[in-house]
Amino acid sequence: MRACNFKRRTLYPEMTLKSSVALRPGGGGRASAGRVAGGSDAVFAGRQTGYHARSRYRPLAANEARLMSDLKVGEAQPIGSGRVQVRRVLARNASLMTGPGTNSYLLGTERVAIIDPGPADTLHIETLLAILDGRPLEWIFVTHTHGDHAPGSAMLQARTGAQMIGLAPPLPMSGMGDHDQTFVPTRLYLDGERIDCGEFRVRLIHTPGHASNHLCLLLEEEGMLFTGDHVLEGTTPVILPPDGNMTHYLESLRRLQSLPLRALAPGHGKVMTDPPTAIETLIRHRLRREKKVVTVLSSMSRLGGEVALETLTPGVYDDVPAHLLPWAQRTLLAHLLKLEEDGSVVNSEGRWHMSPAAALQDATKDDS
Numbered sequence: 001m002r003a004c005n006f007k008r009r010t011l012y013p014e015m016t017l018k019s020s021v022a023l024r025p026g027g028g029g030r031a032s033a034g035r036v037a038g039g040s041d042a043v044f045a046g047r048q049t050g051y052h053a054r055s056r057y058r059p060l061a062a063n064e065a066r067l068m069s070d071l072k073v074g075e076a077q078p079i080g081s082g083r084v085q086v087r088r089v090l091a092r093n094a095s096l097m098t099g100p101g102t103n104s105y106l107l108g109t110e111r112v113a114i115i116d117p118g119p120a121d122t123l124h125i126e127t128l129l130a131i132l133d134g135r136p137l138e139w140i141f142v143t144h145t146h147g148d149h150a151p152g153s154a155m156l157q158a159r160t161g162a163q164m165i166g167l168a169p170p171l172p173m174s175g176m177g178d179h180d181q182t183f184v185p186t187r188l189y190l191d192g193e194r195i196d197c198g199e200f201r202v203r204l205i206h207t208p209g210h211a212s213n214h215l216c217l218l219l220e221e222e223g224m225l226f227t228g229d230h231v232l233e234g235t236t237p238v239i240l241p242p243d244g245n246m247t248h249y250l251e252s253l254r255r256l257q258s259l260p261l262r263a264l265a266p267g268h269g270k271v272m273t274d275p276p277t278a279i280e281t282l283i284r285h286r287l288r289r290e291k292k293v294v295t296v297l298s299s300m301s302r303l304g305g306e307v308a309l310e311t312l313t314p315g316v317y318d319d320v321p322a323h324l325l326p327w328a329q330r331t332l333l334a335h336l337l338k339l340e341e342d343g344s345v346v347n348s349e350g351r352w353h354m355s356p357a358a359a360l361q362d363a364t365k366d367d368s
């Protein structure tokens with residue numbers, strides 16, 4: 001099934017999990033050690049407009065217009081400046097949950113790397129092998145182990161013997177949903193690690209939030225960041241607790257702001273050519289939603305005390321179609337858990353209210 005209003009509002013679920021590793025050098029040093037269950041999907045609100053952060057990087061040249069090329073299933077579409085050969089191959093798994101489908105990316109001309117082989121779709125894997133045309137596939141990178149990104153890895157690895165680079169999936173637990181347990185990294189990979197692929201280098205950047213084992217992959221020679229589902233084109237990923245974590249998601253977005261990026265190549269959708277604006281837009285979208293959570297919860301709390309999640313959802317997501325509310329509700333929970341961590345709201349046996357301090361602040365604001 002394909003969302004007819006994909007450009008405006010899309011649902012892309014991807015499951016989430018908690019993986020082992022990932023250290024943040026100099027950046028808080030958090031290790032996402034525990035293996036926690038979770039699921040994450042992505043409800044995409046419409047792209048925000050009217051905001052433009054000033055890019056620190058040079059604008060795209062005319063010959064880089066191909067970065068914006070339309071997506072075509074099963075074709076090797078060149079993207080990037082050409083310093084490193086990068087080709088995008090769209091898998092045929094378009095759906096309400098995956099938008100136009102999953103993007104697989106091939107990097108290099110002699111010794112090749114593939115990012116996100118996608119679902120375990122024999123036709124897609126055969127397409128990737130045909131594009132390789134006998135050249136050795138030496139590296140398989142996986143941004144995260146959701147079912148639309150990772151399961152093709154084992155099939156490709158069996159045919160090529162390539163190294164499997166990524167973070168391990170969480171242990172399967174009740175409610176975990178669609179996590180690819182067949183993905184087994186060749187070794188333990190660390191946040192910030194640079195993989196030397198001869199013609200190019202790929203830096204691993206741990207970006208938990210959508211999935212606890214999510215990596216963004218920086219192709220250094222191009223300044224191109226393969227964002228998986230951390231940043232998507234035309235929509236915003238959902239954050240589904242317990243594996244999805246809104247605090248981590250916002251931290252991971254802010255982390256990208258310090259990178260020298262010229263383009264974002266997402267797991268779904270087209271290349272984005274203004275990374276600072278795309279990232280800032282996502283941050284603002286989340287903070288705006290968080291503010292709405294506080295506003296709606298405050299007013300409902302005043303009327304009736306503690307509020308159930310189901311009661312809160314339609315008020316906070318009054319801009320989301322009714323059939324997407326179950327997913328919106330899960331992301332709302334992620335917002336509430338962040339606010340609870342921040343000390344703004346209190347969870348009392350599954351019902352929510354403002355913390356006394358936040359309520360007092362709110363009342364003071366009303367009086368002023």
Ligand SMILES: [Zn+2]
Binds near residue numbers: 012148
């Ligand atoms: Zn995805």
